[in-house]
Amino acid sequence: MISNPLLSECFVYITLPGTIEPVTAARFEITTDYSGAPLGHLVYGKSYLQRADAVPIDPIELKLAARVYQTTAMNGVFGALRDAGPDYWGRLVIEHYVGKAPLGELDYLLHSPDDRAGALGFGLNKNPPAPKREFNRTLHLARLQAIADAIVKDEELTPSADKIQVAELLLVGTSMGGARPKAVVEDTDGLWIAKFNRLDDKWNNARIEHAMLVVARSCGLTTAESKVVPIGDRDAILVKRFDREKVAAGYLRSRMLSGLTLLRTEDSHRGRDRWSYILLVEELRRISSQPKKDAAELFRRMCFNALISNTDDHPRNHAVIAKNQDWKLSPAYDLTPMPHVSLEHRDLALTCGDAGRYANATNLLSQSARFLLTEEEAKAIVFEMRDRVKASWYEVARAEGVSEKDCERISGAFAYPGFDIDAQTAQGH
Ligand SMILES: Nc1ncnc2c1ncn2[C@@H]1O[C@H](COP(=O)(O)OP(=O)(O)OP(=O)(O)O)[C@@H](O)[C@H]1O
Numbered sequence: 001m002i003s004n005p006l007l008s009e010c011f012v013y014i015t016l017p018g019t020i021e022p023v024t025a026a027r028f029e030i031t032t033d034y035s036g037a038p039l040g041h042l043v044y045g046k047s048y049l050q051r052a053d054a055v056p057i058d059p060i061e062l063k064l065a066a067r068v069y070q071t072t073a074m075n076g077v078f079g080a081l082r083d084a085g086p087d088y089w090g091r092l093v094i095e096h097y098v099g100k101a102p103l104g105e106l107d108y109l110l111h112s113p114d115d116r117a118g119a120l121g122f123g124l125n126k127n128p129p130a131p132k133r134e135f136n137r138t139l140h141l142a143r144l145q146a147i148a149d150a151i152v153k154d155e156e157l158t159p160s161a162d163k164i165q166v167a168e169l170l171l172v173g174t175s176m177g178g179a180r181p182k183a184v185v186e187d188t189d190g191l192w193i194a195k196f197n198r199l200d201d202k203w204n205n206a207r208i209e210h211a212m213l214v215v216a217r218s219c220g221l222t223t224a225e226s227k228v229v230p231i232g233d234r235d236a237i238l239v240k241r242f243d244r245e246k247v248a249a250g251y252l253r254s255r256m257l258s259g260l261t262l263l264r265t266e267d268s269h270r271g272r273d274r275w276s277y278i279l280l281v282e283e284l285r286r287i288s289s290q291p292k293k294d295a296a297e298l299f300r301r302m303c304f305n306a307l308i309s310n311t312d313d314h315p316r317n318h319a320v321i322a323k324n325q326d327w328k329l330s331p332a333y334d335l336t337p338m339p340h341v342s343l344e345h346r347d348l349a350l351t352c353g354d355a356g357r358y359a360n361a362t363n364l365l366s367q368s369a370r371f372l373l374t375e376e377e378a379k380a381i382v383f384e385m386r387d388r389v390k391a392s393w394y395e396v397a398r399a400e401g402v403s404e405k406d407c408e409r410i411s412g413a414f415a416y417p418g419f420d421i422d423a424q425t426a427q428g429h
């Protein structure tokens, strides 16, 4: 690990399609512009550009070319690089490890371990380090859960490395994104993201998230594979990594870009006017090698989120991946119901139709042509899915071990009354 804070440049490594060893792709530097704001620069290496098998880090914003790319967005960090860095959880772990301040964007990238999403890596040496072969085994889940608990417990206190052993932080130190406590673990099938229940959770998130993935599949969505594992008297959900494929000698990696990067926007309120499924599907159609299929799939996900009141469907909860040259929508992940108080009006995180973010059938149908669907196709999807969610969520949840009490707690999330307001006309009867 690097102890020098506020680093301003690094090398970007990439594991090319079909290979397991990273190569150096580019040099990345953050300086300041005339106003003192961070300015990121990325230059592909000459020898990388000469490779016949070179692939771009981002096929839209960072095409393979001998030029300097610059950005002032996201503190000078290109979206594709930011997507390979930690979010709230990983940052919390790093802050426990090196202390909270002053850490720059590059420090977070460089301090995070090599379990990051996608095919990129970062380092200070021109030549990449050998890939890490050892991952936490599922066997160690109890230990990892205990460390995660300790970090969560410390979250509101001043983080300090002496409360939790530094060596232990390294164990749990995932660079995967997201806010929930998690660790990356390996078993004989490959790599999984273990998401732990927090002690202050209001219900058993692990079982509910797993049940939602099962309901989603029954609604025709393509989702990440998942399972629930008990750890002591608690549960965790294990979600199979769709950006890694186990082969005899190691792991193949897929490149990955978040919806946030595709939308060319940011997390901050400044960027929110571009948080939109309608814009996202336009970008998806542009980048995807199977635009019709992926556009329809995104429509299904948007509807499903409305039907289970997954109002935390922010742009980082969508992604595209490329195993080889071709990009496509990633499997769905992080589907969580939220039983809001309002029965008439709930908003998704992204605009989903002419009436903005309103999670309502008529609104969802208002821009269906952008998803390359006819009106009839779109209506069939919306209303079949509504009926299926209504009829099946409870049974599926119970079958997957969600308690009766938790079902009661989340029951208000499913096909809430506002979903159907004005839908009589849309349904045509
Ligand atoms: N199955 C998967 N394979 C590869 N990457 C994944 C997978 N599931 C999630 N990810 C990546 O990990 C990140 C975190 O996962 P996830 O969204 O499930 O966590 P979370 O902590 O619940 O997120 P949030 O902060 O949205 O609540 C995602 O944003 C995505 O980049």
Ligand SMILES: [Mg+2]
Pocket: 178, 179, 316, 317, 334
């Ligand atoms: Mg998430």
